[in-house]
Amino acid sequence: MESLSPRQALMVLNALPNIGPITTRRLLAAFDGDAARALAAPQRELLRIHGIGAVIAETVVNWKNHFDLEKEEASLAKIGGKFLIAEDPNYPPLLRDIHDPPVGLYCLGEYMGEDRAVSLVGSRRATLYGIAVAKRLAGDLARLGFWVVSGGARGIDLAAHEGALEVGGKTAVVLGCGIDIIYPPEHLDLFRRIAGQGAVLSEFPLGRGADRQTFPMRNRLIAGLSRATVVIESDVNGGSMITARQAIDHGREVFAVPGRIDQVSSRGCHKLIREGEAKLLTGIEDILEEWKFTGQLEIKMDQPPLAVPDATTALAGLGEDAQKVFALLTGGKPAFPDELATQTELPSARISATLLLLELKRLVVKRADGRFEAR
Numbered sequence: 001m002e003s004l005s006p007r008q009a010l011m012v013l014n015a016l017p018n019i020g021p022i023t024t025r026r027l028l029a030a031f032d033g034d035a036a037r038a039l040a041a042p043q044r045e046l047l048r049i050h051g052i053g054a055v056i057a058e059t060v061v062n063w064k065n066h067f068d069l070e071k072e073e074a075s076l077a078k079i080g081g082k083f084l085i086a087e088d089p090n091y092p093p094l095l096r097d098i099h100d101p102p103v104g105l106y107c108l109g110e111y112m113g114e115d116r117a118v119s120l121v122g123s124r125r126a127t128l129y130g131i132a133v134a135k136r137l138a139g140d141l142a143r144l145g146f147w148v149v150s151g152g153a154r155g156i157d158l159a160a161h162e163g164a165l166e167v168g169g170k171t172a173v174v175l176g177c178g179i180d181i182i183y184p185p186e187h188l189d190l191f192r193r194i195a196g197q198g199a200v201l202s203e204f205p206l207g208r209g210a211d212r213q214t215f216p217m218r219n220r221l222i223a224g225l226s227r228a229t230v231v232i233e234s235d236v237n238g239g240s241m242i243t244a245r246q247a248i249d250h251g252r253e254v255f256a257v258p259g260r261i262d263q264v265s266s267r268g269c270h271k272l273i274r275e276g277e278a279k280l281l282t283g284i285e286d287i288l289e290e291w292k293f294t295g296q297l298e299i300k301m302d303q304p305p306l307a308v309p310d311a312t313t314a315l316a317g318l319g320e321d322a323q324k325v326f327a328l329l330t331g332g333k334p335a336f337p338d339e340l341a342t343q344t345e346l347p348s349a350r351i352s353a354t355l356l357l358l359e360l361k362r363l364v365v366k367r368a369d370g371r372f373e374a375r
Helices: 006-015 021-030 035-040 043-047 054-061 069-078 128-143 156-166 185-197 214-225 239-249 264-274 284-290 320-329 337-344 348-360
Strands: 082-085 104-109 117-122 147-150 171-174 199-202 228-232 253-257 364-366 372-374
Touching: 006 021, 006 035, 006 069, 006 082, 006 104, 021 035, 043 054, 104 185, 117 128, 117 156, 117 214, 117 239, 128 147, 128 156, 128 228, 128 253, 128 284, 147 156, 147 214, 156 171, 156 185, 171 185, 171 214, 185 199, 199 214, 214 239, 228 239, 228 264, 228 284, 239 253, 239 264, 253 264, 253 284, 320 337, 320 348, 320 372, 337 348, 348 364
Parallel strands: 117 147, 117 228, 147 171, 171 199, 228 253
Antiparallel strands: 082 104, 104 199, 364 372
């Protein structure tokens, strides 16, 4: 067998099927950290290692049947990516401290977060309030030199990345697929901007698609890369709750943003706060105070506080239909036009015309799923 460099051997181990970070660590521990020795070991020797069965041993011995190293290296070079290993100076230091760090990290761009990284996570079906909070927090953190870490998904993740980019700050997106796959596909331009201004990261080999297994693994990296995780809108069973739990397991700080008590998207945050697993967050000052940064950094808080706009003036003269529809939407729950028609007992045509009028007055907004929500 040709001689493999430590980086190449770790790239192979990282990409083999049925072998996760914990099993990889067991293999490395058995061979004094030498991945090349592990790949060259006979099957009988591998079988003596705790947790290594026949399937895994066969995969390691016949790794060339499962992974094309030459093709992977050529493809990675073509897109301008790197495969970082723990010995590299730019391997994220906070990631080294978790109990199951990846043996390697695919990277587009330059990640230099060190210990000044905060992850912002939340629901894909975010409200306007949640999106506004995520953008503002991300912008405030980025202006102070913190890296904003998130998962590149729709909703809160997208708002967090955009908030950092808009102020010229640094942001890292951690993918649940290979760095050569854009998911969701409509975020292609966003990922390109992040690669140029921050970093796109993944522990998965090129071409690996996202699935049920990859997202929890991705979430542990989001938590592991960050000194603190902030949850902005999540149901009690949302993926962001998994990230928060993993941050707790890593011994990291967790913050949660409170929301409306009548919205499903607030339940997860309120649960974390109520059970003492997260500190209540109302602004970046709460994070800085917790870390004793107050007075050490110049905080640029030139934006006005987040508030629900006063619609009285805008609604004046719009008529009874607009008053009825807007009153229903100000409860915080988005609604489809036919739901509004049922509740107001107005014809669908009048509901459509009323919603259009309210949109033009910037009092409501239409969501991607077709529902309307008050601004």
